[in-house]
Amino acid sequence: MSDDHGQESWERRWTQVLAADAPAADRRHPNAHLLAEVADLPPGRALDAGAGHGSEALWLAARGWRVTAVDFSATALARARHRAERDGVGDRVEAIEADLGTWTPPAGRFDLVTCLYVHVAGSVTAAVRRLASGVAAGGTLLLVGHRPVDPSTGAPTRASGQTQVSVDDALAALDPERWEILVAEDRPREAAGSGVDAVVRARRRS
Template identity: 45%
Template sequence: MTGHEHGHRHGSPRQPAITRDSYDELYRSAPAVWTGRPNGQLVREASHLLPGRALDAGAGEGGDALWLASRGWRVTAVDFSPVALGRGAAKAAELLLTERIEWRHEDLETWAPPEAAFDLVTAHYLHSAWTDRDAMFRRLAAAVAPGGTLLVVGHRHGEEWGHGHAHAHEAGALYAADDVAAVLDPAQWTDVVTETRDRDPGAAHRTGNPVPDTVLVARRR
């Protein structure tokens, strides 16, 4: 499972990009698939947070993890593509951020992060076959420490779209912020916000995907 959408540079055959093999193929197709810039919703929500421990779920080539680390966070970057993780680790070494990022090859469909361990858990554009999507989001939510922030960004189910690589995502692989909010225990969360926000125009142009972001932000009690 992987999930970044910073912007594409090259073309590739049209196919669903929801498997480990297809994402490895995608990453091998170009020296850099994404722009390397952080996702806009992360910048918006995390710029004001005090640095602590962060989990970047579906880290891809590490644009978000690298940005967080550059701002003083200690980051666990998780993805199911070893190709993407290797690329992110190489960039971290180049930027002298190696000590701040742990790159973990895990499948979020089954991997359970340590509970209450992170001040920020962030997940952008996770795409998968979704064996049990609700359970996966519950595990990510459980990883947030008291007082910490959960940020999940995606695209609403029922919207068909493709991006600059011409990879198509089936509607069943998508989700809305309300879907994520529904798995949160109200007794454990406060300041829960679910919004539809316009995408950054530059990202929409680069990806060929103008579909608005669906954003959940919540704070753990």
Template identity: 50%
Template sequence: MSEHEHGTARQPAITRDSYDELYRSASSVWTGRPNGQLVAEVTDLLPGTALDAGAGEGGDALWLASRGWRVTAVDFSAVALGRGAAKAAELLLSDRIEWRHEDLDAWAPTERAFDLVTAHYLHAAWTDREAMFRRLAAAVAPGGTLLVVGHQHGEQRGHGHAHAHEAGALYTAQDVAAVLDPEEWRDVVTETRDRDPGAAHRTGNPVPDTVLVARRR
């Protein structure tokens, strides 16, 4: 998911059944800009194949495609994916992005198929998070990169963002790292990083990012 642009009133926690309703509530829910941690980690990588897990309206997928990546963008909101596909057509990027309507709670990507697997803010209290991150990690090709970003666990729960996150929906980079076999991964980084100031201002949410970056051997 990309950074939220609209809304200042605190709302109830989002559930899986309300995401299409959320996207229908405005002509665009996210800014369309790529997430800051994605830009920081991927700008210097050679383009290849990428999986954008929880793609939302496609801000990250569109940025990746514009830089030469071939992207599989996955989300369980058909409304969000339709908007992403329309924007891709407008930007003449349709041939570089496959939009897949899938539920990450159950869908398993092809193993070792992607040079980059990226997931931002997959804050779903209903999912088996460990199993989901194992499936995403398994999709990273040898030499490829796994990037998982969330809001720092244990910090502010409610904010101006349309999501009022439940405690059970949050995780740390260390939680994600715990599912990785150290024999299969190198350069595993788990950090807390300040959010992009512009994103913090737009969302009313200054909670730091928890960031995992890892390379498959």
């Protein structure tokens, strides 16, 4: 794993961001793609893989989901737990410190598995399949990857140098006999001002 995207680097980044102004970090809105894709789902068990300091986990928990937040930054997870307690949803947010490069969710446990903007160090296919294995029959997999180059300008984005999931990677990893693909597209990244996000939403058939 490259140093820029490894555990020590993320831990250092989260420590700096939260020490500088944790309330400002907390004010960041939950991800727009998550809001668009998940608002219509009935709450159940959710896995947020690469949850950071918990903005999406808290949004889900406030809507009745029981959320497992996984990240390899202990500092980010501690903030997520703190925020969950503060917001009165502490009993609905579990934090697990683990490396998604190897961690595999319990098979078929979650009604929703989401992974937003996480660099994949190894095989993208294997990473997508590991996450997908955690989805229950009838459940939803939502993957969002920030594309490394802005197609409208050709300029590198903040995800430059990273490998995040693409539409093609996700579709190649998901067996169409087991997955109904509901969304698979590149969308302008309006919330962040520039660039493009790959958005894949799939429903497990069996």
